[in-house]
Amino acid sequence: MATHTLDNNATLHVCVTCGFPDEPRPGLILHDRIAALMTEDEPFALKPVTCLALCGDGCSAAATASGKWGYLLGRLSPDHADDLVAYARLYSAAATGTVMPSRRAPSLKDVVIGRIPGLEPAA
Template identity: 35%
Template sequence: MRSPMRKKIPMPVELSVCTSCRLDRSGPYDAEKTDGKPFAALVETEVGEESAIAVRRIGCLLQCTLACSAGLTAPGKWSYAFAGLPPTAEGAALLTAFARLYAESEDGVVPFARWPQGIRAHFNARLPPMSK
């Protein structure tokens, strides 16, 4: 008798969202008037109670000219950096869709053909996992 198929449980990942990003950088910086904070809230709403994705608000990801930015990391997996994300519900949904694929992957490599339409324009870097 064969054992029942087990559902693959996604590995928990951390989705870091920059809260200091701002699209209009013409005036002085005001921590209360950023595009990053409302974008982080939209991402948190999109993720909801999903246990495979933990949203982490980060003060700055140093991609200021490419606001809004985010990163995906998990132990033993490749990491991704994204920039120029629109601070909208659509932008949050796009980022979260990629994060779900990333969480389901064994090593963090999401095949290019599976990337959600629109995320490619915001891909900034992929970094290898730490060596052992």
């Protein structure tokens, strides 16, 4: 499982533990598909996480960066990988982290579960 990191602090966290232990984990598949789509110069990092507490809502991810709103995304599947890469690029470029629904892929229209105030950048 690859972890991409860059100097930019925008990060897409993907839960890799959703699913049933005796089956391929959809979150891990989603993470790996995103990793395969990423280029070396992406403006965001990709990190696996062990639980985003959305177990009943399909795969989940979170977009975070210091000084920006953080977004919790649910109702995802491995088929959302392409659109999540595009979303993470938009999130990275947005001053506040806000990616309006009109700028998101249609498949991501209803995936925002919540948003969290960002931490202030370190001094």
